[in-house]
Amino acid sequence: MALDYGSPASRRPTPAQAGETPAVPVDGVAIAATLATLICAAPAVAVIALALAPDRAGAAFGSNLLGDGAVGTFALVMLGGVGAVLFGAAAAWLVSLAQFPGRGLFEWLLVLPLAAPSYVLAYAYTGMTWANGSALEVRGLWGAAFIYAAGLYPYVYLAARAAFVSQSACALEAARTLGAKPRDVVWRVALPLARPGIAAGGALACMEIAADYGAAQHFGLTTLSTAVFRAWYAHGAPHVALQISAVLLLAALVFLVVERWARGRASYAGGSTRWRMLPRYELGPLGGGLAAVFCAALVLFGAALPLLWLGRLAVLHPHFVEVAEPFANSLLLSAGGAMGTLSLACAIAVAARRATGIGKASLYAAAMGYAAPGAVIAMGALALFGLAREAGWIGGLSSSLALAALLWGYAARFSAAGVGPIDAGLTRLSKGLDASARTLGAGPWRRFAEVDVPIAAPALAAAALILFVEILKELPATLILRPFDFDTLAVRAHAYASDERLLEAATPSLLIFLAGLLPIILLTRGLARSRAGQR
Amino acid sequence: MLNRRSFTLLGASAALAACGQNNAKDGTGADADYVNVYTARHYDADRQLYAAFEEATGVRVRALTGSAEQLLERIRAEGDATEADLFISADAGNLWRVKDAGLFQNVTTPALEQGVPAHLRDPDGAFWGFTKRARVIVYRKDAVQPAQLASYDDLANPRFRNQIVMRSSTNTYQLSTLASRIERLGAENARQWAAGVRANFVRDPQGSDTDQIKAVAAGEAQATLVNHYYLVRLMKSEDPAEREAANRVSLVFPDQAGAGTHINISGGGVIANAKRRDRAVQFLEFLVSDAAQNVIAPLNTEFPIRPTITPAPELAALGAFKEENIPLDALGRHQAEAARIFEEVGWR
Numbered sequence: 067m068a069l070d071y072g073s074p075a076s077r078r079p080t081p082a083q084a085g086e087t088p089a090v091p092v093d094g095v096a097i098a099a100t101l102a103t104l105i106c107a108a109p110a111v112a113v114i115a116l117a118l119a120p121d122r123a124g125a126a127f128g129s130n131l132l133g134d135g136a137v138g139t140f141a142l143v144m145l146g147g148v149g150a151v152l153f154g155a156a157a158a159w160l161v162s163l164a165q166f167p168g169r170g171l172f173e174w175l176l177v178l179p180l181a182a183p184s185y186v187l188a189y190a191y192t193g194m195t196w197a198n199g200s201a202l203e204v205r206g207l208w209g210a211a212f213i214y215a216a217g218l219y220p221y222v223y224l225a226a227r228a229a230f231v232s233q234s235a236c237a238l239e240a241a242r243t244l245g246a247k248p249r250d251v252v253w254r255v256a257l258p259l260a261r262p263g264i265a266a267g268g269a270l271a272c273m274e275i276a277a278d279y280g281a282a283q284h285f286g287l288t289t290l291s292t293a294v295f296r297a298w299y300a301h302g303a304p305h306v307a308l309q310i311s312a313v314l315l316l317a318a319l320v321f322l323v324v325e326r327w328a329r330g331r332a333s334y335a336g337g338s339t340r341w342r343m344l345p346r347y348e349l350g351p352l353g354g355g356l357a358a359v360f361c362a363a364l365v366l367f368g369a370a371l372p373l374l375w376l377g378r379l380a381v382l383h384p385h386f387v388e389v390a391e392p393f394a395n396s397l398l399l400s401a402g403g404a405m406g407t408l409s410l411a412c413a414i415a416v417a418a419r420r421a422t423g424i425g426k427a428s429l430y431a432a433a434m435g436y437a438a439p440g441a442v443i444a445m446g447a448l449a450l451f452g453l454a455r456e457a458g459w460i461g462g463l464s465s466s467l468a469l470a471a472l473l474w475g476y477a478a479r480f481s482a483a484g485v486g487p488i489d490a491g492l493t494r495l496s497k498g499l500d501a502s503a504r505t506l507g508a509g510p511w512r513r514f515a516e517v518d519v520p521i522a523a524p525a526l527a528a529a530a531l532i533l534f535v536e537i538l539k540e541l542p543a544t545l546i547l548r549p550f551d552f553d554t555l556a557v558r559a560h561a562y563a564s565d566e567r568l569l570e571a572a573t574p575s576l577l578i579f580l581a582g583l584l585p586i587i588l589l590t591r592g593l594a595r596s597r598a599g600q601r
Numbered sequence: 602m603l604n605r606r607s608f609t610l611l612g613a614s615a616a617l618a619a620c621g622q623n624n625a626k627d628g629t630g631a632d633a634d635y636v637n638v639y640t641a642r643h644y645d646a647d648r649q650l651y652a653a654f655e656e657a658t659g660v661r662v663r664a665l666t667g668s669a670e671q672l673l674e675r676i677r678a679e680g681d682a683t684e685a686d687l688f689i690s691a692d693a694g695n696l697w698r699v700k701d702a703g704l705f706q707n708v709t710t711p712a713l714e715q716g717v718p719a720h721l722r723d724p725d726g727a728f729w730g731f732t733k734r735a736r737v738i739v740y741r742k743d744a745v746q747p748a749q750l751a752s753y754d755d756l757a758n759p760r761f762r763n764q765i766v767m768r769s770s771t772n773t774y775q776l777s778t779l780a781s782r783i784e785r786l787g788a789e790n791a792r793q794w795a796a797g798v799r800a801n802f803v804r805d806p807q808g809s810d811t812d813q814i815k816a817v818a819a820g821e822a823q824a825t826l827v828n829h830y831y832l833v834r835l836m837k838s839e840d841p842a843e844r845e846a847a848n849r850v851s852l853v854f855p856d857q858a859g860a861g862t863h864i865n866i867s868g869g870g871v872i873a874n875a876k877r878r879d880r881a882v883q884f885l886e887f888l889v890s891d892a893a894q895n896v897i898a899p900l901n902t903e904f905p906i907r908p909t910i911t912p913a914p915e916l917a918a919l920g921a922f923k924e925e926n927i928p929l930d931a932l933g934r935h936q937a938e939a940a941r942i943f944e945e946v947g948w949r
Contacts, residue, residue, distance in 0.1 A: 300772075301937060302670075304674065456680070550664065557666065
């Protein structure tokens, strides 16, 4: 069975097939997954619970903010999200399945914008266009959409690329043999097979846009996220902020479930056990040139231009010594946080594959924290911490407890960035494999370690990279949950930027970029080699 | 595979725990003498102040920086287990919120009373100012005569239609500016003023105070309202383009013929549940002492809290000006109404 996409059998499972995946078996993996879900979902659920608290009626300005914010967020998600999906999917297809000048270089250069926080891009473009006069000023709705598309397409690129790379040559060749033109193979085989990856990456980009505060605020837009902070900071009404956040979280939940449901009706298991080089399309001189220009433009606007601008500012006011300690803190925290979150996300994704119905839905609920601003998730975590303290379980936020709370905040905020790609990777695992392993007597942990993980390895690598860089860039949760005298690069950059000292903010911002670079290079190389039979 | 992963995880958590312990050792060892500060100010000058305090007293200042609103939520969640002894922030409006939440304790000592003029501190002693900033009008020199912008009222004058840029009203500086007007002239007057200024906008509010100055310098608008030190900083920026921009504009201290220019403070207060209250009071007194004021004056471009301290030369060059004199807690009391008015007139 090379491909059962759209076959009637996969749409309506026969009893025999349904029997292959029993409801969540009570085993170690299932228990671990339940725990992981609770850990990741708790702060977001706390936010919703606090928003619903009966003694806290919403103020009149709340509904105005909510309405305007919803319109703004919708517009930005449509413009920026669609842009990110188009750019990311096209770039992934080009470097995975086509041959053109510079392809090998673009393969990893294309990931670079991932290292740039949206708010840094916003500052950079404002600074650059201001310095050149206001002829081409990046501002307003279109300015923000441009920055999101240019900065967030790597989410789609990475996930789609993982999907393209692990595609079966047989499926593509079978299509060719059956007389499909190259274009048809792209549109009717390669793209549909990569759909879970593209959808997962696109969902991440959309949620990232919904959660973004810095860039939207900088451009003076009213979105749900800026409305949250307007209610909180300007009106001094944190409970209204929580109510708007709850709407954002619930919308994300609906979005996740619908996306999953739409995908869930089709099955994507594919692939043979024999792996060969993927056939690449040789693009002609014109096509190859256009492809190179397209990729170069993405790298230029998403990373190179802002990087050069930051570099210029950092040269004007260099202070690398002062940020040495924050640099070390950032690396340590990002590595620890990424591993912690990845483990939880892995448990959730694997269990979600095996679960059905409500169990499955509740697992995806763990991912909704990704759509809310980090400050809100941190507020949920703080509220739960307050409850635990009042109950006498714990004391104050000592350094080690604060660090634990911070890692928890990261997991609550970013588990989706892990669950999405891993789940997309596992989607390609044929159920027969799991069943075979079971027949051969492998227990749940062994199946997890020796079947699920290796199959999802490219996706795991992508997820680890995304998580590391996400945490490197993360600001609000880090600000509010960290121990005393513990600064990260993002904290330092924010301290200067919020004080409107962009010159001084340039060095730590530049270092965030550079620190993200090494894992990006390592992991994209790993990704390219992860295709079985290509070592 | 699983084992290798578990080991890596174990290693990472051990490393993180170790680094947490280091921090704990620094602070909570038996003989360590320290005070914990939650601060929404991020200036490098503040770190020098901490060092000066440690040198003078042997007491280490441990800082947690963050936005005022978020630090407030952390203090609230920590309750009586909080590690915070002192809360420091720019803007009396931010400090008032902490007071309003019942998280400050009132403190009055002779040193504080002598060090801080009455209009730069909370009437109950919940918080005390240690630097001063003025909300000034910045205009483009080749477009406007300073006499045309002698008052905040002029920003609402229809002659400046499509000539004004403003920062978002989410910002506390804007809220405090309007709150001071509500205190002096009433809500209706404040609404009319805000609506008049709003009608003069050339673009929706976006960006920082510095961005407003740059927009004026670039010719997008003729005037804006900012805290004085943002312009002073541009004047001495390391970026030639910024110095060039600062050259094209100038500032007015508004309402010199009337109630005086709106001023605000950076200040601090002692947390209600402070575990090291004496140390906290000691640090607060240090902040307003001549020693600390003389450290901060040349470094920062804010005004010293007392006229007897010599400000930075760039500030001295701006000359003396008449200050608005209202009870400082008014900025907090009228904050919610100010936010409502901004919302109603569409000044986002």
